[in-house]
Amino acid sequence: xxADYIGEKNVAISGIGxxxxxxxxxxxxxxxxxxxxxKALADAGxxxxxxxxxxxxxxxxxxxxxxxxxxxxxxxxxxxxxVNWFGAGYEAPGPLAGIxxxxxxxxxxxxxxxxxxxTITESSRRQTDKTASALNNKTIGRDSSFFWQWxxxxxxxxAINLAAMYAQRHFHEYxxxxxxxxxxxxxxxxxxxxNPNAVFRTPLSMEQYLSSxxxxxxxxxxxCDVHCDNSIAIILSRKDIAQDLRNPPICIDGIxxxxxxxxxxxxxxxTGMAAIDAAEMMWRRSDYKPKDIGNxxxxxxxxxxxxxxxxxxxxxxxxESGAFVDGGSRISRQGELPxxxxxxxxxxxxxxxxxxxxxxxxxxxGRSGERQLxxxxxxxxxxxxxxxxxxxxxxxx
Amino acid sequence: MSxxxxxxxxxNQPFWQGGEQQTLLIHHCADxxxxxxxPAAICPRCNSAQVSPRAxxxxxxxxxxxxxxQPWADDLEVPYVIAIIELDEQxxxxxxxxxxxxxxxxxxxxxxxxxxxxxxxxxxxxxxEVVS
Numbered sequence: 001x002x003a004d005y006i007g008e009k010n011v012a013i014s015g016i017g018x019x020x021x022x023x024x025x026x027x028x029x030x031x032x033x034x035x036x037x038x039k040a041l042a043d044a045g046x047x048x049x050x051x052x053x054x055x056x057x058x059x060x061x062x063x064x065x066x067x068x069x070x071x072x073x074x075x076x077x078x079x080x081x082x083v084n085w086f087g088a089g090y091e092a093p094g095p096l097a098g099i100x101x102x103x104x105x106x107x108x109x110x111x112x113x114x115x116x117x118x119t120i121t122e123s124s125r126r127q128t129d130k131t132a133s134a135l136n137n138k139t140i141g142r143d144s145s146f147f148w149q150w151x152x153x154x155x156x157x158x159a160i161n162l163a164a165m166y167a168q169r170h171f172h173e174y175x176x177x178x179x180x181x182x183x184x185x186x187x188x189x190x191x192x193x194x195n196p197n198a199v200f201r202t203p204l205s206m207e208q209y210l211s212s213x214x215x216x217x218x219x220x221x222x223x224c225d226v227h228c229d230n231s232i233a234i235i236l237s238r239k240d241i242a243q244d245l246r247n248p249p250i251c252i253d254g255i256x257x258x259x260x261x262x263x264x265x266x267x268x269x270x271t272g273m274a275a276i277d278a279a280e281m282m283w284r285r286s287d288y289k290p291k292d293i294g295n296x297x298x299x300x301x302x303x304x305x306x307x308x309x310x311x312x313x314x315x316x317x318x319x320e321s322g323a324f325v326d327g328g329s330r331i332s333r334q335g336e337l338p339x340x341x342x343x344x345x346x347x348x349x350x351x352x353x354x355x356x357x358x359x360x361x362x363x364x365x366g367r368s369g370e371r372q373l374x375x376x377x378x379x380x381x382x383x384x385x386x387x388x389x390x391x392x393x394x395x396x397x
Numbered sequence: 398m399s400x401x402x403x404x405x406x407x408x409n410q411p412f413w414q415g416g417e418q419q420t421l422l423i424h425h426c427a428d429x430x431x432x433x434x435x436p437a438a439i440c441p442r443c444n445s446a447q448v449s450p451r452a453x454x455x456x457x458x459x460x461x462x463x464x465x466x467q468p469w470a471d472d473l474e475v476p477y478v479i480a481i482i483e484l485d486e487q488x489x490x491x492x493x494x495x496x497x498x499x500x501x502x503x504x505x506x507x508x509x510x511x512x513x514x515x516x517x518x519x520x521x522x523x524x525x526e527v528v529s
Contacts, residue, residue, distance in 0.1 A: 131469060134469055134470075136401040136469075136470075141404075142403060142404035143402065143403050143404060144403075144404035149403035149404070150435050150492070150493060151493055152403075153401060153403055153413075153520070153522050154479055154493055154494055154495050154522070154524075155400070155401075155465070155473065155477060155479065155495070156479055156493065157469035157470070157473070158467070158469065160467075161463055161465055161479050164463035165461040165462060165463050165481055166461070168461045168462060168463060168506065169460065169461040169506070172461070172506045213466070214464075214466050215465075215466060215467045216463045216464070216465045216466065216467060216479075217464040217466070218463075219463075262441065265493075266481050266492070266493045267434070267491060270460070270461060270481070
């Protein structure tokens with residue numbers, strides 16, 4: 001440990017809540033959000049009057065589209081919260097940025113209890129427009145976005161095209177095979193079979209994986225996460241206060257949020273992404289080591305990202321994630337490093353970030369039912385692909 | 398097939414319109430003598446404002462690629478190849494583009510490529526063909 005002041009160590013997760021995972025849901029985005037928030041408050045043993053901060057990634061981006069229909073403004077007004085601080089915004093280190101911002105608000109003393117949330121309704125949206133999330137729909141008319149204009153004129157229509165080029169490069173540099181990559185999807189499905197909230201729960205075989213439709217080579221249909229309607233809320237509390245609440249505090253032992261490369265999908269390390277910057281920072285802020293991890297929840301918006309996170313986090317050597325996951329035993333619930341134990345986003349549903357925190361906490365608290373791992377105290381959650389990356393080291397005390 | 402086109406400004410206009418003269422224009426910093434992409438008014442390495450577009454050879458190689466099979470829109474002809482190209486002028490000088498003029502399944506990493514332009518309205522999109 002070399003950093004001098006590590007303020008996140010004063011912050012703990014005190015409660016979690018998740019709405020139904022609908023495909024699609026009949027509830028409105030705000031109904032899903034309120035459901036998740038009240039569940040999280042009850043879990044922590046707090047009321048809305050205790051909440052003095054609200055954080056979200058990415059917020060409603062002034063348009064409230066299905067990618068993130070509810071932001072802090074709407075939630076504060078709807079629930080009648082009285083806060084010292086609130087914040088949201090897309091330009092941050094990936095889907096865990098709400099947790100990181102909330103932790104900073106507590107570490108500075110602005111807040112005692114921050115409600116972090118993330119709502120997504122992409123399944124409902126796709127009932128009427130399958131192209132709703134296409135990159136070329138991010139801007140109207142000519143593309144004035146500083147970044148997407150370097151992709152959309154070449155018919156990069158989805159982030160999968162960019163993720164696929166990372167996978168192709170990983171295959172080329174390290175000899176990773178499609179059967180090895182398949183283990184991410186197969187492992188997630190096996191875990192989802194034991195998660196009543198998961199979207200896809202029927203068994204998936206290697207044969208089914210290999211015969212599934214190619215979307216953007218070498219990535220297939222089963223390498224893509226599954227859209228859903230969902231909201232998740234996480235309560236962050238100052239650690240000394242959290243010690244008197246319902247749940248054993250799960251402390252944020254280290255944040256990884258660094259970006260030391262351009263914010264770009266092609267000008268960065270193609271097989272390390274921004275994940276290498278975030279992970280290096282996280283471990284620098286902790287005394288724990290990769291061998292201490294009891295459960296790893298790794299971003300699987302596309303399967304290749306999970307392989308890259310395995311390496312970036314030092315859970316296996318650089319370039320060896322393919323061999324590490326080969327056969328699937330090491331990353332299974334019975335293996336040395338269980339990953340994505342709720343089915344990840346590939347089979348559990350694209351909750352887009354906070355689902356990894358929910359599962360990491362459920363496992364640490366021993367509340368994961370049929371899929372519960374043997375008791376352990378240290379977990380890692382990592383989210384994002386390309387230039388979006390952040391990670392959290394979580395420790396139950 | 399139709400294209401999503403960029404909004405032109407003084408920073409990106411040389412890149413998107415250089416093809417009218419069949420030249421690929423990449424921004425270059427006179428102070429640190431390095432190319433950079435995407436173009437901008439400031440060099441990202443040394444922050445010098447002494448930057449300007451410079452014609453490059455248009456030759457390079459494929460760093461990675463993907464064959465897109467998914468018909469994201471009705472007017473999209475699939476499959477097509479998206480690639481990350483590294484230009485010969487400088488190690489790490491990369492851009493995203495397309496590989497055209499060959500069977501998508503024949504594309505491979507490290508193949509040598511050369512630029513060709515395709516015009517849509519006032520934009521000349523640089524694409525690459527494999528050099529045999």
